[in-house]
Amino acid sequence: MNDAYAVYPGSFDPVTYGHLDLIKRALSIFDGVTVAIAKNIGKKPLFTLSERLGMMQQATRSMKRVKVEPFDGLVVDYVRRKKAKVVIRGLRMISDFEYEFQMALTNRKLDRRVETIFLMPSENYAYLSSRLIKEAAALGARVSDFVPPFVERRLKEKLRRK
Numbered sequence: 217m218n219d220a221y222a223v224y225p226g227s228f229d230p231v232t233y234g235h236l237d238l239i240k241r242a243l244s245i246f247d248g249v250t251v252a253i254a255k256n257i258g259k260k261p262l263f264t265l266s267e268r269l270g271m272m273q274q275a276t277r278s279m280k281r282v283k284v285e286p287f288d289g290l291v292v293d294y295v296r297r298k299k300a301k302v303v304i305r306g307l308r309m310i311s312d313f314e315y316e317f318q319m320a321l322t323n324r325k326l327d328r329r330v331e332t333i334f335l336m337p338s339e340n341y342a343y344l345s346s347r348l349i350k351e352a353a354a355l356g357a358r359v360s361d362f363v364p365p366f367v368e369r370r371l372k373e374k375l376r377r378k
Contacts, residue, residue: 220247222302222333225291227254228268229261230367231275232349234341238306239282241335248281250298255288262350262374275364292327303332308342350375 222242228235228251242249253268261268265286276282287294291303303323305316320332336342344362353359353371360368 221250221298221300222246222248222304223250223252223291223295223298223300224304225252225254225287225294227256227259227261227346228272229256229259229263229346230268230349230363230371231272232341232344232346232363232367234306234308234337234344234362235272236275236364237337237341238304238335239276239279241337242304243279243281245333246302248283249304250283250285250300251276252285252287252291252294255286263370267370271367271370274366290326292323292330295330296327301329301331303330305332305334307334307336308344 222245224239224242226235239249239251251272253265253272255265263271269284269286272284276284295301295303303320305320307313307316316332316334320334323330323332337344349359349362350371353368354375358368359371363371
């Protein structure tokens with residue numbers, strides 16, 4: 217990888233149309249994007265790392281310049297190992313800004329060579345979060361407007377077993 221590549225880190229539990237929208241936006245700017253899926257044990261994800269990797273790979277399989285990989289540890293360390301210089305982060309609402317700004321400044325302090333670029337999703341997805349989608353699905357809502365069909369099926373199966 218080089219300067220023309222970006223890393224989009226996250227837990228993606230599960231992948232949403234908002235995530236996919238940001239990946240497409242990043243691909244319009246960069247030669248390629250690595251979607252780095254965090255192990256994120258602290259967040260207690262609904263889906264295992266393997267399941268999240270599989271769903272993201274399936275969701276991005278038509279996007280030729282996208283790689284999907286797991287990562288653990290600091291984002292800046294991962295970005296450095298990939299020889300990239302840019303982290304992509306999504307900003308949905310103003311409430312995201314404070315946390316994302318703190319993280320970007322911390323990452324900059326840890327490694328000045330790593331830049332964070334904030335992208336806004338389409339207004340159709342500006343309110344989406346994986347957490348809200350999981351809550352809605354757990355309460356029996358149809359979430360096909362928010363996630364690919366295979367993700368909705370996996371969500372319902374997973375929640376039924378819980």
